[in-house]
Amino acid sequence: METRVCEVFSSIQGEGKLVGRRQVFVRFAGCNLCCNYCDTPQSRDPLAGDMVTLKQLMGMVNELITPDLHSISLTGGEPLLHTKFIRSFVEKYDFNYLLETNGSLPRKLSRIASLIQYASVDIKLPEHDASPQWDDLFHNEIESLNILIDEKVNTYCKVVILPSTKLDTVGLIASKIAQEVPNASKISLVIQPVSPLKYWVNKKHKLFRTSEKAGKYLDVLVIPQVHSLLKVK
Numbered sequence: 001m002e003t004r005v006c007e008v009f010s011s012i013q014g015e016g017k018l019v020g021r022r023q024v025f026v027r028f029a030g031c032n033l034c035c036n037y038c039d040t041p042q043s044r045d046p047l048a049g050d051m052v053t054l055k056q057l058m059g060m061v062n063e064l065i066t067p068d069l070h071s072i073s074l075t076g077g078e079p080l081l082h083t084k085f086i087r088s089f090v091e092k093y094d095f096n097y098l099l100e101t102n103g104s105l106p107r108k109l110s111r112i113a114s115l116i117q118y119a120s121v122d123i124k125l126p127e128h129d130a131s132p133q134w135d136d137l138f139h140n141e142i143e144s145l146n147i148l149i150d151e152k153v154n155t156y157c158k159v160v161i162l163p164s165t166k167l168d169t170v171g172l173i174a175s176k177i178a179q180e181v182p183n184a185s186k187i188s189l190v191i192q193p194v195s196p197l198k199y200w201v202n203k204k205h206k207l208f209r210t211s212e213k214a215g216k217y218l219d220v221l222v223i224p225q226v227h228s229l230l231k232v233k
C-alpha cells in the first residue's frame with residue numbers, strides 16, 4: 001500500500017492545545033477545501049510530494065524520533081483523504097497520534113477515530129471561503145466532533161479569526177457546538193488569530209470580547225501560531 005506524502009519532519013507543534021509539543025509531522029498531499037487563509041497551499045496539490053509505502057514512511061519517521069517526542073501529527077492538506085493508508089499505518093506502528101483535520105469528512109473519520117489519541121478539528125467560518133456550502137460543512141464538522149467524543153479521543157476544535165471576523169461570530173458558533181454536541185463540555189475551542197500577528201497588536205479588545213462571547217458556551221483558549229514566531233516549520 002502506498003500514498004502521497006508532501007513532507008515528513010520533526011518540529012514543535014505551533015497550534016492548538018498541544019502547542020509546544022515535539023512531534024514528527026507527516027503532511028499528506030491534497031485537500032478538499034480552499035480556505036483563503038491557508039498557510040500550506042503547496043500541500044493542497046494532490047500530486048505534491050512523493051508516493052511512499054507504509055514501510056518507507058515508518059523508516060522516515062524512525063529517523064526523526066527524539067527523546068522528547070510527544071506524538072505523530074497526521075496533517076495536510078487533509079489527512080483523511082488518505083484514510084485507508086493511515087488506518088494501516090496506525091494499526092501497525094505504535095505511537096500516540098494527533099489527527100489535524102478540517103472536519104469535513106466524518107464518514108472517513110469514523111474509520112480511524114478509535115485508533116488515534118488526539119484530534120484537532122477546524123471549524124471554518126463563512127468568511128474563510130473554504131466551501132461554497134458552508135452549512136453542510138459546519139454540519140459535517142459537528143458530526144466529526146461527535147464521532148471523536150464518542151470514541152473518547154482527546155479532542156479540541158480550532159477556529160481561525162480574520163480581521164473581517166465579526167465580534168459575535170465565534171460566540172454564535174460556540175453556542176451551536178454546545179447545542180449540537182451532547183458532550184461539548186469535553187471540548188475546548190482554540191481561537192487562533194490569523195497570522196501575521198501585527199494586525200492584532202492594537203486589537204486586543206477584539207480578542208478579549210471574542211473569547212468572552214465564546215466562553216459562555218465552551219472552554220476557550222486564545223492561542224496564535226507559535227511556530228512562525230520561532231521561525232520553525
Ligand code: SF4
Nearest residue numbers: 031033035038077102
Ligand atoms: S483545510 Fe487546511 S489545508 Fe485545506 S485549504 Fe483549508 S487551511 Fe489549507
